[in-house]
Amino acid sequence: MSIEKPSSPTEIGVTDDGLDYDALAELLGGHVLDRESHVNAEGFVIRPDEVQEVLSTLKTEAGFDHCACVTAQEYDDRYESIYHLRKYDDPTQELSIVVPSPKDDPHNQSAARVYDTADWHEREAYDLVGIDYDDHPDLRRILLPDTWQGHPLSQDYDQSQPQIVTLRENANPLQEDRRSEDDPDTMFVNIGPHHPATHGVLHVKTVLDGEQVADIDPDIGYLHRCEEQMCEHGTYRHQIMPYPDRWDYSGAGIINEWAYARAAEDLVGIDVPEYAQVIRTMSAELCRITGHMLALGTFALDVFGDFTAVFQYAFRDREVVQSILEDLTGQRLMFNYLRLGGVAWDLPEPREEFFEKTRDFLDDLPYKLEEYHDLITGNEIFQMRCVDTGILTPEQAKAHGATGPVARASGVDYDLRRDDPYGYYDELDWNVVTESGCDNFSRVLVRMREVEESARIIEQCVDLLEQWPEDDREIQANVPRTLRPDPDKEIYRAVEGAKGELGIYIRSDGTDKPARFKIRSPCFSNLQTLPELAQGEYIPDMVASLGSLDIILGEVDR
Amino acid sequence: MSSDQTPPAVNDVSTQEARMGEGTDDRFNSTLREAFGSTPFILTKFDQFMNWVRGSSMFMLQFGIACCSIEMISTYAIKHDLDRFGAGIPRASPRQADVIVIPGTIVSKFAPRMKRVYDQMPEPKFVISMGSCTISGGPFQEGYNVVKGAEEIIPVDIHVPGCPPRPEALVYGVAKLQERIANGESSPVTVKPYELEQFGDLNQDELVQHLADEIDEDELVMRYNWEDSP
Numbered sequence A: 001m002s003i004e005k006p007s008s009p010t011e012i013g014v015t016d017d018g019l020d021y022d023a024l025a026e027l028l029g030g031h032v033l034d035r036e037s038h039v040n041a042e043g044f045v046i047r048p049d050e051v052q053e054v055l056s057t058l059k060t061e062a063g064f065d066h067c068a069c070v071t072a073q074e075y076d077d078r079y080e081s082i083y084h085l086r087k088y089d090d091p092t093q094e095l096s097i098v099v100p101s102p103k104d105d106p107h108n109q110s111a112a113r114v115y116d117t118a119d120w121h122e123r124e125a126y127d128l129v130g131i132d133y134d135d136h137p138d139l140r141r142i143l144l145p146d147t148w149q150g151h152p153l154s155q156d157y158d159q160s161q162p163q164i165v166t167l168r169e170n171a172n173p174l175q176e177d178r179r180s181e182d183d184p185d186t187m188f189v190n191i192g193p194h195h196p197a198t199h200g201v202l203h204v205k206t207v208l209d210g211e212q213v214a215d216i217d218p219d220i221g222y223l224h225r226c227e228e229q230m231c232e233h234g235t236y237r238h239q240i241m242p243y244p245d246r247w248d249y250s251g252a253g254i255i256n257e258w259a260y261a262r263a264a265e266d267l268v269g270i271d272v273p274e275y276a277q278v279i280r281t282m283s284a285e286l287c288r289i290t291g292h293m294l295a296l297g298t299f300a301l302d303v304f305g306d307f308t309a310v311f312q313y314a315f316r317d318r319e320v321v322q323s324i325l326e327d328l329t330g331q332r333l334m335f336n337y338l339r340l341g342g343v344a345w346d347l348p349e350p351r352e353e354f355f356e357k358t359r360d361f362l363d364d365l366p367y368k369l370e371e372y373h374d375l376i377t378g379n380e381i382f383q384m385r386c387v388d389t390g391i392l393t394p395e396q397a398k399a400h401g402a403t404g405p406v407a408r409a410s411g412v413d414y415d416l417r418r419d420d421p422y423g424y425y426d427e428l429d430w431n432v433v434t435e436s437g438c439d440n441f442s443r444v445l446v447r448m449r450e451v452e453e454s455a456r457i458i459e460q461c462v463d464l465l466e467q468w469p470e471d472d473r474e475i476q477a478n479v480p481r482t483l484r485p486d487p488d489k490e491i492y493r494a495v496e497g498a499k500g501e502l503g504i505y506i507r508s509d510g511t512d513k514p515a516r517f518k519i520r521s522p523c524f525s526n527l528q529t530l531p532e533l534a535q536g537e538y539i540p541d542m543v544a545s546l547g548s549l550d551i552i553l554g555e556v557d558r
Numbered sequence B: 001m002s003s004d005q006t007p008p009a010v011n012d013v014s015t016q017e018a019r020m021g022e023g024t025d026d027r028f029n030s031t032l033r034e035a036f037g038s039t040p041f042i043l044t045k046f047d048q049f050m051n052w053v054r055g056s057s058m059f060m061l062q063f064g065i066a067c068c069s070i071e072m073i074s075t076y077a078i079k080h081d082l083d084r085f086g087a088g089i090p091r092a093s094p095r096q097a098d099v100i101v102i103p104g105t106i107v108s109k110f111a112p113r114m115k116r117v118y119d120q121m122p123e124p125k126f127v128i129s130m131g132s133c134t135i136s137g138g139p140f141q142e143g144y145n146v147v148k149g150a151e152e153i154i155p156v157d158i159h160v161p162g163c164p165p166r167p168e169a170l171v172y173g174v175a176k177l178q179e180r181i182a183n184g185e186s187s188p189v190t191v192k193p194y195e196l197e198q199f200g201d202l203n204q205d206e207l208v209q210h211l212a213d214e215i216d217e218d219e220l221v222m223r224y225n226w227e228d229s230p
Ligand code: SF4
Pocket: A246, A334, B066, B067, B068, B069, B103, B104, B105, B130, B131, B132, B133, B134, B138, B139, B162, B163, B164, B165
């Protein structure tokens, strides 16, 4: 079938039926203090001062090249950081590295020297939970303002204490850096947090040397609305589901819901009926199209600089999908359509009308895409702007944990829909799109081609749904009214969001609410690649690169 | 006017009829002329005229925060086309705008910047708050970092509820604002607990003393007393 992937050379611990954790433990020898079993993988407990050693062994010798996420949390007697490792070649091979650190002085060695992506993850852990990472290149707050007091996800945080936030001028970090004799200084430019090119409230501290970017530092947290805290305060069954819609709000809500649904269903062991899986698959792909259309429209806005044709066309087509989704879910943007164990309701009656509307959209799509190709990818000016600017090599992409279209445009063949199958994807015929250009142009192209693949998936789903026997349309598994997973179960599960690997870590404590809910946001990791893309580029190309990363600040900041 | 028409008898008809009646070039017979009556002059208060102008030509600030901004873009874009209502194309600079739509959750780090953007807009200026987040904090009201509504920072003229409001709702909100402006209604007086102020002017309490090394006396700060938030 087309979605098979070429097999990779065997690495330590790889067997035909999954990872052999004993072999991995043997590789690490005495470093492994204890072994835990999480639902998705085993967790090896290691000493806080051996993080770098252990992780670099695993990276170089066992092939764990993808540090998907770092989860930090506080227990009654200790702090803990978990590094969720997996492989770009086969994300089902997972391993968690659990690093406990003492309650009174929480600190452990940083992993940022092994995985570049750990840099931001650890800053977030420091910011929200309060763990210090020794040997971290730049440990400061990332989401909350510098002057914030306390660490809000730690146990003794008092939410009602007052806080003071400054509005200060940003200093040029390269002020002293005399570039050359006749061109002595650099210029500092603030881009954002209110700026049309940042797609929301991102602040990019940019230092220019002439017209080229000499230093760049994305400053995030202007939309940090405590999503993790909100989810920890909600009950599994119903109260959490509305929040995922608001992470990646580009219209990709159902995929986000699926990320939570998948993690929670696997945590408590719910099997979703096949019919519901088909509906989920179809609606998720509709969402992906909405998300990609937004990316395309706003990218055109960034590059062409005005609300002109491409932008308007993209929104015209988004409207069509939004209206299909509205028929299905009742909302245009915040769908809240999935439920644990299935979906909220069946397709709208009359079904024929719904199918016809969806088919009409799919029939028109090729012409519309052709039009986009004429306007965008075939446009010479656009090509001059985007080809060979904002280069992200596959190695850089992997090091920063980039996923989704950003990684696939750099030739990293990683798509969880195929590699870690869920839903109905493995029964359908479609392809993973990759490009090898590594530049802004490829990233746009990948999204446009993915829209085609999504359309193929939707078409097959519509056919399936149409023929589905009427007495077998089960939309919801039998799920107890209150879910109380057994205490101390841990899981990390991800789905392929519109922007990449959207993962959820949940730890249960026996109550009906999660004890820790961590969101691995693809945009957060993708944004980390911005300095690689923009260093040395002209400033307009930096703006194009930022646009091509397609970040949604709601998901970056959570 | 063609020459073969006889000019209307002056004594028989009113000036208005003379201007609008048969035989005259009807391209000039606009509804406006009909409304104005006999003279091409309007008598009105200058204020009223200005209000009418203001309401009919609004320059919106291009300002996106969170999920609501996606629906706001949809409102500007092709299907709903806010431009039809004289609410223009979004301006990128606050100095060129007179209406700001606040589309999304306001968090502690962003509130001082939003206040700054609002301050940069020239008077008179109007605020539409879009979505539950700007009314009360919405779904994130209990968050440790979330400001409980736009009115804690700046005065708001129109609230558009919803999460997110549909584009139609935003259009309705804009229309209502136009109506208010045309009627010369001023924005409501609001309690604004969070102000930008100089650090040196804050009450010297524990927190201020604790931060004294980090923040200069004359730096602008916003102090959040979460206790007192609604
Ligand atoms: S009101 Fe709802 S849709 Fe709007 S910004 Fe808040 S959470 Fe997002």
